[in-house]
Amino acid sequence: MEISGIERVSPKLNGDRGAVNGTGSDKLNGRVIRELAAEFGFQLAGVTSAAPVPDFERYRDWVDRGLAGEMKYLTDHRADIRGDMERLLPGVRSVICTGTLYNGPEPYSTEFSDPERAWISRYAWGEDYHDTIQARLKQFVCKLQEINGGEWRSCVDTAPLLERSLARQAGLGWIGKNTCLISQKEGSWFFLGEILTTLKVEPDSPAPDRCGSCTRCIDACPTTAIVPSAKGGFELDARRCISYFSIELRTSIPEDFRAGMGHHVFGCDICQDVCPWNRRAVVSAPPAREELFAPPLERLAGMSKTEFTQLFRGTAATRSKYGSFLRNIAVAMGNSEQTKFRQPLERLAGSEDPMVAEHARWALGRLAISPPPGS
Ligand code: SF4
Ligand code: SF4
Incomplete structure (x- = not known):
């Protein structure tokens, strides 16, 4: 989102x-x-x-x-x-x-699980x-x-x-x-x-709130970023939100939140995917650009800066920065439980960008304690 x-x-x-x-x-x-x-x-x-x-x-x-x-x-x-x-x-x-x-027409992130692939937010496809x-x-x-x-x-x-x-x-x-x-x-x-x-046009009336007692988005958020507000209702604590970490934050992602990011490398759709009002959402957009729907993490990890720019050219994901994107890929690989990602992570750990290198080292440490595949 x-x-x-x-x-x-x-x-x-x-x-x-x-x-x-x-x-x-x-x-x-x-x-x-x-x-x-x-x-x-x-x-x-x-x-x-x-x-x-x-x-x-x-x-x-x-x-x-x-x-x-x-x-x-x-x-x-x-x-x-x-x-x-x-x-x-x-x-x-x-x-x-x-x-x-x-x-x-693509599936929601909550319906898609492939540990070797990254998730880019729907709006950037x-x-x-x-x-x-x-x-x-x-x-x-x-x-x-x-x-x-x-x-x-x-x-x-x-x-x-x-x-x-x-x-x-x-x-x-x-x-x-x-x-x-x-x-x-x-x-x-x-x-x-x-x-x-500057014209005065007769205003419409606000729509009623239809959330009722539902809490699906709050329950599904992996980083508990939707929090009760002292003023009533709920509010977003952006400092806990995967969209914020993966797009807006240009520095190190706090370690406590890295595991919760899963395979998200640009944005997060979970709290919209689980919303019952999106269950029958009309499909009105053309299919995603193929290379942007759940791209393989390994391919993303090996991209040069030029390839990165080409990947996102003409999309809303141009806001992403190369170093931050590699940082996110390292985190996603660390969360994947796929030991095959050790090699690309070791390469990222040698990056000239200290932020990328530090996240890759974290990911290697996480993979080292991951259960072996199939266990
Ligand atoms: S975008 Fe993701 S992390 Fe942010 S509030 Fe929604 S589910 Fe939570
Ligand atoms: S999942 Fe949708 S309907 Fe349910 S509380 Fe969240 S926003 Fe409201």
């Missing part, structure tokens, strides 16, 4: 802005927006007010208590911008939230959603502007927004205990996008 409670990637302030002024719209409402959004390939859409988001206080508290770990894009000056969308688009009055499904969704959002903005003028700005992880809170307010779904946005009809495999506008 994404590092939840939060955003998936570093925001960049490079959204799209329209040019015509306007203050209200009698031609746009939630129904019209949804019909138009569907024309541009958005399966989910809704509208909310651009007033300060009530969840901001909870987010600020989450950051202040250090639960975001070292994710600077969530904790630096951009944290406060999330409480004031006026700083992103002066005069903003409404936000259109969109969702694009990305579930493909295809084309980089930042590019594809931003292109469609821009076309959508052109259409909206043509209908009623106004100023517009489109964002897909490109501006500091509380995007899941906005999407919840706009009726796209509720924020589950796994901290992902869940649509009752579509599940949680979707990318969010937002369009800010």
Whole structure:
């Protein structure tokens, strides 16, 4: 999953802005927006007010208590911008939230077990959603502007927004205990996008919370990263989350959490895989790029930096760094109980990168105490 409670990637302030002024719209409402959004390939859409988001206080508290770990894009000056969308688009009055499904035909990570293969998160198996969704959002903005003028700005992880809170307010779904946005009809495999506008558009109503007494995501999380919140409900402690370790953390992974990472080398889908609302999630994305679905660990361990760059080119996994990726592969090999990985690990233990070498030594130590295969 994404590092939840939060955003998936570093925001960049490079959204799209329209040019015509306007203050209200009698031609746009939630129904019209949804019909138009569907024309541009958005399966989910809704509208909310651009007033300060009530969840901001909870987010600020989450950051202040250090639960975001070292994710600077969530904790630096951009944290406060999330409480004031006026700083992103002066005069903003409404936000259109969109969702694009990305579930493909491949099995869930919880249905797949091959100790010799790595797991890369589902959202990174295809084309980089930042590019594809931003292109469609821009076309959508052109259409909206043509209908009623106004100023517009489109964002897909490109501006500091509380995007899941906005999407919840706009009726796209509720924020589950796994901290992902869940649509009752579509599940949680979707990318969010937002369009800010100076027009006032009638807001939609928030969707009800349908988690009930379920705790499957909490029970399934290998590193107990979903924790009770003092403010009620649950929250993500990113400092315990496999997605954080494998993508965001650029330094050593704390030893206590390495075993729990299993074979995850980029992200983690477990708390979405086990969610009952994803049981019947519609398959709407094309099959994964073959080399990204559960690639063999041994092949990944032998990649040069150039091969690593080629592997992820054009995907959302370009955020991964070569050294961090080799570090994750070493951990996955150490967790595999496969003594055949001793040789590639010994090579990684001789790496010039001290972080990679240290994780490879840890993995060799773990393999040494692993039970022999078939025992
Ligand atoms: S299952 Fe746990 S570790 Fe994995 S993404 Fe969810 S919260 Fe993070
Ligand atoms: S697994 Fe259960 S508790 Fe967790 S998000 Fe899904 S419905 Fe909610």
